[in-house]
Amino acid sequence: xxxxxDWISAAxxxxxxxxxxLQGFDGLAYIMGWTGGYCLxxxxxxxxxxxxxxxxxPDFLAERYPGRYSGNLVRILAVIATIIISFTYVVAQIxxxxxxxxxxxxxxxxIGIFLGLASILVCSFLGGMRAITWTQVAQYIIILxxxxxxxxxxxxxxTSVPVPQVAYGSVLPKLNAAEKRIADxxxxxxxxxxxxxxxxxxxxxxHSLPRSWEEGRIDAQHHIEEVKRNSHASLADIxxxxxxxxAYPKSAEEAERKWTDAKAYNIARAQPPVSQTEPFPGxxxxxxxxxxxxxxxxxxxxxxxxxxxxxxxxxYYTTPSVHEARKSVFWTLFFxxxxxxxxxxxxxxxxxxxxxxxxxxxxxxxxxWVYYWANIDKVNPLVSIxxxxxxxxxxxGEIALDGDIIVLATPEIAGLPYFISGLVAAGGLAAALSxxxxxxxxxxxxxxxxxxxxxxxxxxxTQKRVxxxxxxxxxxxxxxxxxxxxxxGDILSMVGVAFSLAASTLFPALxxxxxxxxxxxxxxxxxxxxxxxxxxxYMLTTHPAFGGNAANQWFHIAPISAGLFGVPVGIAALVIVxxxxxxxxxxxxALIDHIRTx
Numbered sequence: 001x002x003x004x005x006d007w008i009s010a011a012x013x014x015x016x017x018x019x020x021x022l023q024g025f026d027g028l029a030y031i032m033g034w035t036g037g038y039c040l041x042x043x044x045x046x047x048x049x050x051x052x053x054x055x056x057x058p059d060f061l062a063e064r065y066p067g068r069y070s071g072n073l074v075r076i077l078a079v080i081a082t083i084i085i086s087f088t089y090v091v092a093q094i095x096x097x098x099x100x101x102x103x104x105x106x107x108x109x110x111i112g113i114f115l116g117l118a119s120i121l122v123c124s125f126l127g128g129m130r131a132i133t134w135t136q137v138a139q140y141i142i143i144l145x146x147x148x149x150x151x152x153x154x155x156x157x158x159t160s161v162p163v164p165q166v167a168y169g170s171v172l173p174k175l176n177a178a179e180k181r182i183a184d185x186x187x188x189x190x191x192x193x194x195x196x197x198x199x200x201x202x203x204x205x206x207h208s209l210p211r212s213w214e215e216g217r218i219d220a221q222h223h224i225e226e227v228k229r230n231s232h233a234s235l236a237d238i239x240x241x242x243x244x245x246x247a248y249p250k251s252a253e254e255a256e257r258k259w260t261d262a263k264a265y266n267i268a269r270a271q272p273p274v275s276q277t278e279p280f281p282g283x284x285x286x287x288x289x290x291x292x293x294x295x296x297x298x299x300x301x302x303x304x305x306x307x308x309x310x311x312x313x314x315x316y317y318t319t320p321s322v323h324e325a326r327k328s329v330f331w332t333l334f335f336x337x338x339x340x341x342x343x344x345x346x347x348x349x350x351x352x353x354x355x356x357x358x359x360x361x362x363x364x365x366x367x368x369w370v371y372y373w374a375n376i377d378k379v380n381p382l383v384s385i386x387x388x389x390x391x392x393x394x395x396x397g398e399i400a401l402d403g404d405i406i407v408l409a410t411p412e413i414a415g416l417p418y419f420i421s422g423l424v425a426a427g428g429l430a431a432a433l434s435x436x437x438x439x440x441x442x443x444x445x446x447x448x449x450x451x452x453x454x455x456x457x458x459x460x461x462t463q464k465r466v467x468x469x470x471x472x473x474x475x476x477x478x479x480x481x482x483x484x485x486x487x488x489g490d491i492l493s494m495v496g497v498a499f500s501l502a503a504s505t506l507f508p509a510l511x512x513x514x515x516x517x518x519x520x521x522x523x524x525x526x527x528x529x530x531x532x533x534x535x536x537x538y539m540l541t542t543h544p545a546f547g548g549n550a551a552n553q554w555f556h557i558a559p560i561s562a563g564l565f566g567v568p569v570g571i572a573a574l575v576i577v578x579x580x581x582x583x584x585x586x587x588x589x590a591l592i593d594h595i596r597t598x
Contacts, residue, residue, distance in 0.1 A: 007034075007312060007332065008143055008339055009089070010096025011495040013431035018403025019492050020347035024274040024281070026295055027347070030492070031340050033299040033499075037306020038336070042329035045307055048514045050325035051595040056442075057082060057310045057506065058450040064513040066588060067521035072455050074509075074521055077528045079446045081505040082310045085498050086439045086446075087480060089311075092494035093436040094120070094477075094484040099404060100428050102376050104421075109377050110485040117481045119429070120436045121474065139430040144338060146427020150410050150420050151342055154349040157414065164345035171352050175276055178355040182396050183272040190389045191397035195270035202263035210252035220245045260551075261544050273396055276348060290556045298496070301563035305499025308507035311435075311442040350406055353414050359396045363387050366394070369412035373405055380487065383409075404491050440480075444473035489545055496560035497539065504531035504566025508574050516578075517592050523578030531570025538562040 011030075020027035052060050062075035097116030102109040155164035158171055182188055205212040224241040227233045249255035275281055280295065282288035306312070315328070358367070366385065373383040384400040408428055411420040448469035453460055460468075488494060508527045512519040542548045543559035557564055 007336055007435070008140070008431050009435035009495065010093045010428065010432040011491050012339065012343075013143060013147065014096050014099070014407050014428050015404050015491040015495075017343050017347045017350070018406035020344055021351050021406050022274070022401075022403045024276045025279045026291060028344075029295050029298040030302060031343065033302025034306055035333070035336075035340065036299065036303040037309075038329060038333050040303060040307035041312070042326060042333075044511055044514070045313060046325045046329050048595045049313060050321070051597075052591075056445055056450055057313055057510070058446060059454075061509055061513065061524065062450075062454070063591065064588065065509070065519075065521040065524040066585070074524050074528075075450055075454060077525060078506065078509070079450045081501070081528060081532065082446045083443055085309070085502045085505070086311055086443045087476065087483075088494060088501065089309075089498040090436050090439040090443070090476075090480045091483045091488065092491045092498075093432040093439065094481050095487070095494070096404070096432040096491055097429060097436070098484060099376070099382075100408065100425050100432075103373065103408065104425050109487075113481050113485050116429070116432075117477055120433055120440070121477055139434040140335065142430040143427045143434070144335075146423050146430070147339055147342060147346075147407075150414070150416060150424055151346045151349065153416055153420065154353070154410070154414050155345065158349060158352065164349065165341050168345040168348045171348055172277060175348060175352045175355065178352065179273045179275055182355065182359065185395070187389060187391060187393065188272075188395050188397055191395045192270045192272070194388050195266045195397070199263050199266035199270060202259045202266065206256065206259050206263065209256055213249060213252045213255040216255075217248055220248050257544065257547065257549065260549065264550065269397065269400075276351065293555065294558050294561065297557050297561035297564045300567075301496070301500045301503050301561045304503035304507050304567055305501075305563060308502040308505075308510055309499070310446075310502070310506070311438040314438075314442060314445075346407065346410065350410050350413060354399075354401075355396070358399065358413075359394055361394050363392050363394060367412070369409055372412070373409060377487075402490065440473050440477055443476045444469045447472045447476075493560055497562075500535055500539075500561065500563035500566065501532070503563035504535035504570055507567060508570040512571070512574055514592070514595065517589055518583055519574060519578050520581055520584050520588075522581040523574040523576075526577040527570045527574030530573035531566045534569040535562045535566030538565055 012034075016027075016030055019030060049057075049060060052063070058075045058078035061078045062072065065074040067073075094113055094117060097120065098109055098113030100112075101107070101116040102112030105112065105115070107115065151164040152162045155167045156162040159167040161167035161170075205216070220241075224238075224245050227237050227241045230237075249258050280288045280291040282291055363385075370383050370385055374381045376382055381400075382402040382405050385394060386398055387394075388398050389395070408424060411417070411424055448465055452468055453465055505528050508531060509519075509524045512527070513524065538554070539559045539562045540546045540548055541552045542550060542562075544550070548559065553559075554565065
């Protein structure tokens with residue numbers, strides 16, 4: 001149950017249903033990938049790590065790949081990989097905590113992040129793995145009730161059957177009919193044409209760079225001068241013109257990146273609603289094939305990344321025996337399943353509610369939840385509804401909803417009692433806190449145990465190691481909170497990056513370390529480094545948040561699935577270098593035989 005709570009992060013509780021709401025069938029990649037990953041953990045990793053019986057993943061890799069520097073070279077690389085993976089993951093959790101805190105306290109998002117961080121640190125500072133384990137058992141119970149109660153309520157509201165996992169099937173035909181009606185609505189086509197016209201305008205600007213950038217900069221400067229000369233201009237007009245000039249790209253290169261992203265955004269908004277049941281929808285066969293390939297690539301990365309996720313694998317060191325490790329994986333999957341089979345029901349029921357109650361309503365009578373969520377972040381609103389065609393009626397194309405708020409806003413969207421909103425918020429906090437606790441403990445252990453104790457000061461007392469661990473935990477938590485305040489992306493994207501990194505760096509060394517006796521230290525070093533470099537290179541060159549460009553994608557694979565290239569490169573490097581260098585010694589071979597003996 002504790003491992004399930006560790007696993008049901010902000011991504012699962014807050015964002016997974018939002019992903020299914022926005023992406024339809026394609027969002028199932030997350031459920032399939034993560035579930036398949038736990039099967040890999042049960043078959044390939046957990047029992048053998050428990051038989052090894054050490055403390056951390058770097059411990060295992062250092063013992064399995066001894067050699068130069070007594071295995072510390074592999075240990076340091078594994079620590080670096082563990083820290084980067086866990087840090088990326090914990091940033092997403094703290095982002096989720098900030099989202100909840102700011103919504104239900106009314107404070108600024110950035111302040112909400114640091115306020116939420118305090119609750120994470122309280123849980124983490126009270127003890128080590130044992131204390132966090134019992135905390136997470138309680139958190140799982142909160143998560144389960146917080147997720148199930150609003151979905152059961154919604155199910156009873158729309159179908160009179162309070163079993164959402166069964167009842168939502170009867171809502172799907174109604175949702176499909178609503179999608180078709182919206183797609184054929186002339187007013188919706190008007191809105192779609194507006195977005196397409198904006199995309200075409202950006203396309204023209206991109207074709208005429210750098211001249212279009214220079215002309216736009218001059219126009220922005222002239223506009224602010226005209227506003228200032230106008231005696232009737234208000235202070236708000238002057239500020240608006242100043243902001244427009246400040247936001248204007250500083251160079252033609254920056255303009256190309258921003259305008260490419262803006263063009264893609266408007267093209268996406270111009271599309272008809274995504275069918276909830278159609279797999280890999282696309283305007284033609286090529287577009288459908290690209291979606292299918294990205295679906296399979298994401299499933300692969302999430303599955304392999306799960307099997308190498310440090311804070312999850314650490315759990316199986318604490319089981320009493322190998323048999324108990326296998327049982328632990330089974331029960332973890334069972335408790336996760338209780339949530340996962342409910343996620344599609346929530347996404348479909350909320351979508352149907354929005355399509356039938358919000359779409360077609362009057363702008364003068366927008367529900368209160370729209371204003372509440374829009375005010376959390378006024379620069380990049382989580383909810384935006386704009387009357388683009390000026391008909392005073394809400395069209396679906398005019399609604400922009402951030403997937404991260406779907407679950408948190410469900411009680412308000414469905415008109416449920418306010419205490420349900422509080423319950424869902426508590427569940428979201430429990431999900432983020434339970435995972436953040438485990439991640440911060442993993443990072444602090446990697447630094448205090450694997451670096452300080454194993455490499456720097458092997459004679460350090462237990463008290464000294466605990467003190468250093470807590471100090472490092474505090475530093476890492478503050479850095480993660482600062483990174484989250486910068487809003488590097490949505491929760492699912494940040495989590496996806498962590499899984500691709502885990503798959504590319506640790507998976508080859510772990511699996512080949514258990515099942516291939518010929519794997520040696522030079523091969524492991526080459527595999528970890530090559531996989532990491534390949535994964536990070538692909539993300540940096542293709543992800544807009546890192547200054548990359550979608551035009552650089554290979555086979556149109558999204559940057560979140562960079563592990564698709566990192567894993568084979570890491571495996572190839574490990575195998576080739578291992579074969580070109582001396583085999584492991586007898587002691588290492590005996591260790592492999594020991595951990596593989598039932």
